[in-house]
Amino acid sequence: MKSTYSATAQRVIAMERDAVGTLATRIDDAFDKACELLLNCRGRVVVTGMGKSGHIGNKIAATLASTGTPAFFVHPGEASHGDMGMITAGDVVIALSNSGSTAELVTLIPLLKLLAVPVIALTGNPASELATSADVHLDVGVEVEACPLNLAPTSSTTVSLVMGDALAIALLEARGFTADDFAFSHPGGALGRRLLLKIDGIMHTGDAIPRVDVGCTLSTALLEMSSKALGMTTVLNSDGSLAGIFTDGDLRRAIDRGVDIHRAGIDEVMTRNCRTVKPGMMAAEALRIMEDNKITVLVALDNDGKPVGVVHTHDLLKAGVA
CATH class of the missing domain: 3.10.580.10 (CBS-domain)
Structure with missing residues (x-):
């Protein structure tokens, strides 16, 4: 049985590694445009997504915020019931949906256009409504999930997370964000103590x-x-x-x-x-x-x-x- 566990683990790791490797071939002008939108954002970066994509979106928002790009997460369902007021002109929205047709996200598109808020969509379907309505679409699609049923988001969420990291680090370097800057936003952590303590x-x-x-x-x-x-x-x-x-x-x-x-x-x-x-x-x-x-x-x-x-x-x- 243990050998079966190990074999499964090896297969999952290989599938997700290959999915991330494929992602590298899709870094193009759209990625550059997304970075420019985020770098020139006068407000905050608002990340949104449902379900597992929402969990990944939360992590992306946290990574952006800790590396010099003010960002926070808004649940799309709550946005339709009052939290839309958290998004203002001058913000930029990053929307995650593997299908690109998540109803709660699609509902927000007309409202975001009224605010003239640019949308960067991370989807696995370039022909989807979210992808075609966005100002920039970043393709995070995968051929198959690591889940043997091809149902549970696994490879797709990993690829989305890596794309978010790529955006965050590209912006970090563009801003000239330093270790001291990082420590300032992590004063309670080990790095904060290391860099801020006199x-x-x-x-x-x-x-x-x-x-x-x-x-x-x-x-x-x-x-x-x-x-x-x-x-x-x-x-x-x-x-x-x-x-x-x-x-x-x-x-x-x-x-x-x-x-x-x-x-x-x-x-x-x-x-x-x-x-x-x-x-x-x-x-x-x-x-x-x-x-x-x-x-x-x-x-x-x-x-x-x-x-x-x-x-x-x-x-x-x-x-x-x-």
Whole structure:
């Protein structure tokens, strides 16, 4: 039985893959025209569709909205009972119907023409009423559904979804939409945290910053490191500016060299000219610096070169950036 399940899965995947492959041959001037209509839309993109096409339309609207094209979904049945007021002049409508004859969608066509709202139809029947009435028709037809009864929308919905993705990404590139733009529309997600979070919100400040003075003993530095539990300490000049840092790695290297940790001075073993950053830096940029330099900690300095914060890779991990 398990082999039968697997064989069915392989057949379905192959059929849908072939259907998507065929779709690539239909990208033509109509696709370009659809993109121009959407790019020049002064209002919002309204996506509509019934049944399974509606579910795909919902996903297309969400993808458009998250990639720089304001969009939302309107159920065509509800549109005929009040929600038509959600569509205004200046909008563009994307209508999905495999048959191209879905009554709830066809009913909307005259109303959309009265509003002078352009319609982009995604159907599997170029001769259908929806296709011929639309300003642009994108052919998303399939020869056969993956369903063995050729009834349940399977290959057809996959192809429609891929066409929607193609539109969304084409518009994303045309707008010059960036990762920062994406993060702005996803502030609660992992990418939003990665791209919008600044080190100021996660770095250790004030008394939490490990500090020792130039000229102190290594043992004094070790005590400060232990009390602050960051695996490092800053080493300060007499004016409070940063002279260097001392880390766990420096300690290991000192021991390897046979340095007497009880008698040595911090000046002998600290790292000078260490990597530093400024407050206000994006946490993602701090992470990149750490990764590029194979380090685990950065000291943030003010304009006078004095430490105002310390950020550790553990802080970035806790914040969901790393």
